[in-house]
Amino acid sequence: MSTIKSSAENLTLNADGANNDVIIQSNGSTKVTVDGQNSRVGIGTTAPSEILEVQGASGLDGATPPTIKIHSTSSGTWTDNATFAKLAFGSEDTTGGIACSINAFVDSTSGNNSGLSFYTSASANSPTENVRIAKDGVMSVPNGIELGSGLDGTAANTLDDYEEGTFTPRFNTSTNATYTHSQGMYTKVGNTVSVQIDVGISAFGSISGVINISGLPFTTGAGFSSGNAGWGGNLAITAGNIVSGLLDASTTRINLYVWSATTGVTNFSVSNLSADGRIMFTTTYIAA
Amino acid sequence: MALSKETVVDKIEVLEKGQVQVRTATRVMEDGVELSSSFHRHVVVPSFKTGDTWGDTDISGEDARVQAIATATWTSAVKTAYQEMMDANAI
Numbered sequence: 001m002s003t004i005k006s007s008a009e010n011l012t013l014n015a016d017g018a019n020n021d022v023i024i025q026s027n028g029s030t031k032v033t034v035d036g037q038n039s040r041v042g043i044g045t046t047a048p049s050e051i052l053e054v055q056g057a058s059g060l061d062g063a064t065p066p067t068i069k070i071h072s073t074s075s076g077t078w079t080d081n082a083t084f085a086k087l088a089f090g091s092e093d094t095t096g097g098i099a100c101s102i103n104a105f106v107d108s109t110s111g112n113n114s115g116l117s118f119y120t121s122a123s124a125n126s127p128t129e130n131v132r133i134a135k136d137g138v139m140s141v142p143n144g145i146e147l148g149s150g151l152d153g154t155a156a157n158t159l160d161d162y163e164e165g166t167f168t169p170r171f172n173t174s175t176n177a178t179y180t181h182s183q184g185m186y187t188k189v190g191n192t193v194s195v196q197i198d199v200g201i202s203a204f205g206s207i208s209g210v211i212n213i214s215g216l217p218f219t220t221g222a223g224f225s226s227g228n229a230g231w232g233g234n235l236a237i238t239a240g241n242i243v244s245g246l247l248d249a250s251t252t253r254i255n256l257y258v259w260s261a262t263t264g265v266t267n268f269s270v271s272n273l274s275a276d277g278r279i280m281f282t283t284t285y286i287a288a
Numbered sequence: 289m290a291l292s293k294e295t296v297v298d299k300i301e302v303l304e305k306g307q308v309q310v311r312t313a314t315r316v317m318e319d320g321v322e323l324s325s326s327f328h329r330h331v332v333v334p335s336f337k338t339g340d341t342w343g344d345t346d347i348s349g350e351d352a353r354v355q356a357i358a359t360a361t362w363t364s365a366v367k368t369a370y371q372e373m374m375d376a377n378a379i
Contacts, residue, residue, distance in 0.1 A: 108321065163327060164327070165311070165326060165327030165328055165329055166326070166327070166328045166329075167328060167329050167330060168328075168330065173336075186329070215330060215331075216331070217309075217329035217330070217331070218309060218329070218331070219303055219307045219309065219331055248377050248378070249377045250305060250307070250373055250374070250377060251374070251377070252307075252331045252333070288303050288304075288307070
């Protein structure tokens, strides 16, 4: 092995003269070129077209793609969410700091579990994590995804919420009735809430008068929505009549009605519900 | 390998008219790492109407943080505004 070594002072490798390159070869083949005329570095190329260019044959099957690796030499038990490698971007406007970055992080205490984070800046030197891809592939975008409206972040085109869950529907908010069924499921996509309700009783408790279904998971918006009961059990209504519901603004209830071809629309009341009535109801509404 | 389950109020949202939307998360953990979670929601309103009479909402059964937020939010003005809105929207 031959070594070029400087122990007492800096070592300069200088292709002296205008536009001369510094070339590193192996076995007569050029591996690294410092382009003196354009101040560029080429790895695998003698004519780099950018400040740093790396060339290599990927193979048409993609088996050996040219790869730049940023490798952490740390190992062991990690702090969850610790950044172990990072590709950063900046400009002089950020006074030498970082404007944006792509961070690789440990997604548990094991270095074998990792994800990617994308940081962007809305002010100088304060990049904020705005997109994360977790170890299991779930992508988190806290501020939403704009769809079909270019790249301007239009609020009306931004999907910024999705949630699934349950709620507890009641008749007239009554908690002292005896409920045989009281299950609600919801899915919220953006500002739209879809609910499936199954509520039934075996004793009225304090329920009286006109009946509504209360306990919706999100307050309704300014507009009105409606829906129909898809199934009913032990209801005291005339065959052929329909139980429908109206969701008025800024509430968490569905006002129930009976639609009759002969008598028109009337409130759905305790006499219609009967002491062992049950209703399954599905509707979609806009949340506040 | 220790399995555990926790139920926490993980999101509290206050709307313009004082409604407090509460999300409760139930999480199943293994050695502190979340295996699964599910949400349950309910809404607490500033005022409650029985018949034709408005009264205060009973929040004694709510999570302490929900109680604190509701108590701080539900001023007389907020309650009145909510009642007026609901009466105006009544069908």
